[in-house]
Amino acid sequence: MTPDQIIAQLLSKRKIENVALFLKPPHPLTFSLLSLGFEKELNILFQKLQSCKDKNETVVVYTDYDADGITGGSILWETLHAVGFKVFPYVPHRQSEGYGFSVKGIDAVIEKYHPKLIISVDHGISAREQVKYASDKGISVIITDHHTKPKLLPTSAKAIIHCPLVSGSGLAYITALDIWHHFDAHNETLKQLFTTDFLALASLGTIADLVPLTGYSRSIAKYGLRAFSKATKPGIKELLAVSGLSHMEISTYHAGFALAPRINAVGRLSHAIEAVRMLCTKDAVKAKLLAQEAQAHNTTRQKMVDFAVEEAFIAIEKTAVPKLILQKKENWNEGIIGLISSKITERYQRPSIVMTKTEEGWKGSARSVKGFDITAFLRSLKLLKHIGGHPQAGGFSLTDDQLDEFEKQINLHMKEVPEPKEWELYVDMDISLSCVSEKLVDALQELTPFGIGNPTPVFQSSIKVLFVKSMGKKQEHLKFVGQDPVERTKQLECVYFSPSDEQKKLIKIGSTISIAYTVDSQYWQGKRQLKCFIKVVA
Incomplete structure (x- = not known):
């Protein structure tokens, strides 16, 4: 089976009707709230912003403290600042204020900034009482959010821009695009940022929030991941550096498991406003310092989670x-x-x-x-x-x-609550190991980015085990070589992270087993190597 035939079957099984659109989705620069059906809300947003600008009144971007909120809030705040608004970012303190709008947070915003307009990013749809509190204080509130709607909406808001098709950062990116086009369409600096840094941040927030990578979000993730290599902001560069990803092609894995955790760690253990400062500062020295702090917080966070999870597992397994x-x-x-x-x-x-x-x-x-x-x-x-x-x-x-x-x-x-189900692995296709090639890996790249809604293809093959070796600090992982039983010249390295004892027993030299795996390539000492990453063996 050729790579093209495999790709065609994958697209068919995933029920991709418009293949051309899937493979080459529209660029996010073409997006607008108008195409999402928010013409009325967008006009209200423009009117409120214009009033603030005319009267030199303050606008506050009130954003969530997770990676989706931090990236989205940074995009919206920088855009408003660049087009001439008196605007400040505000991130609630996780411990003392909690998620989203709160009376304490709104009072703090009033005391510090005296705004006439608050725009939320990645929250607000459930804050009916808190939005009314702000409204009663003479503050207009416009909500941008993608979370699940409650039965009672915050009707005191001047406009609600709610869209579950995208993440909070994705919605902030689209909203900021409209603001740029309306207030300063000829701003070349913003054009560059929306093509590179802002788009990279929107992709990071989208992937971090586990939004299905379909439709608008697929476009944002696909083009945004590519934009990391062109990012100019020192905070993004330093975040990549402390994550060990400088000069690398950024994938959904890197975004979700390397970059986002470092942003999240700041809000978990300190104050998330520092993450906004890291992403927005123009000072390279300050950016490096803030990125190093994010790295330190993340290391501490990992240790805390490991200890707490072990405590939880022990408690859970004391009873049924x-x-x-x-x-x-x-x-x-x-x-x-x-x-x-x-x-x-x-x-x-x-x-x-x-x-x-x-x-x-x-x-x-x-x-x-x-x-x-x-x-x-x-x-x-x-x-x-x-x-x-x-x-x-x-x-x-x-x-x-x-x-x-x-x-x-x-x-x-x-x-x-539904009855627990056994862990299930969906296998896309059964292929012979001889079908796995560099050409197949290159062809699979056309289907990226992989993630929620578009998972990495999982293949199944029968192999003969030629060599087995344990690896890792605790020898908890396995590396083995698999041979195609028919075309014996076809041999590939397989890596299995943390297999169970039962799985390890199946992987013996000379045994013929079935493997479910994903395939990728890595470069080692200038040479490209294909690898199968094992999900399960039988």
Whole structure:
């Protein structure tokens, strides 16, 4: 089977109807809120901004503290600043203010900046009471958000630009594009930034937030990842440097597992406004210092998560594992509870809720499995405050008085949680090992970026094991050579990260096994090497 035939089958199996559009999606520079159906909202935004400009009134970009919010907030703030507005970024403190709008945060914004207009990035759709509070204080609020809509919307907002087709940063990028075109279309500096740095940041936020890479988001991710190599801002360059990615072609893996965690770590362990400063500063020395701080925070974060996750696993396995896992501990850092929840769900293939104590009560973070909307489930309990999120992830807070009732409600509603499923791996195609070639790897690149909604193709082949070696600090990984049973001259190196003991027993020299894997190539000492990255063997 030729590479072209394999690609054709993959596109057919993924039900890609417009192949040409999929392979060459429109460039994000062509996007507008108008094409998303927000003509009325865009006109309101322009009117409010023009009024602020005419009266020299302050605008605040109030953004979320995760990687999606930080990248999106940076794009929108820099754009407004570049076209002449008196504008300031504001990021709530994760521990003292919590997610999104809060009375405490709005009061802080009023005291510091006295704005007439607040534009949210990556939050606000669930902040009905908080938006009314700001409105009652004489502040106009315009919301840009992509999270799941609640039943009661923040009707006090002057405009709601809600679009689940893109991430918070993707929506901020499109909104900023319209602002640039409307207020200063001939600004060549902005044109360059929207083509490079801003687009790279939008792709980073999109991938970090696990948005399906289809439609608008596919365009943003595809062209944005390429834009990293052309980025001029010192903060992006230094972030790449501390991540060990300078002068490399950035992939979705790099964005999601190297760059985004370092941005997130700042908000988890310090104040996320420092991440905005890192991305926006023009001072190379300051950018380097802030990137080094982000790196240090990330190292600390990794150690904290590893310790807390081990604590959680020990507690969970003391009894029968329930369909929905609830873990709480008073001394867990609230900046890492989402990561703990993710690790629990990944290991046990069950929805999980992780909680920690705060000054005002308890804060919780939840993660879910495919097919179970954890945010809708939490909302159905009708006793949580400040709840928001996606079907696969949610966050909330509750008071000490509500804790016992919350745990009772979880147990009462446990019947609504689906039965746990065994881990399933979807295999795209069964091919012979002889089909794996550099030409195939190059052809697969046309389908990138891979991620949610467009996963990396998984192939299945039968091989004979010729050589096996353990590797890693704890010898926890395996490297082995597989041979095509028919075309014996075809041999490829296979890498299996952290296989179980049962899987290791199957990989013996001379044995014939079936492998499910992804394929890629790497350069070593100037030579290109094909590698199979194993998912499972049988």
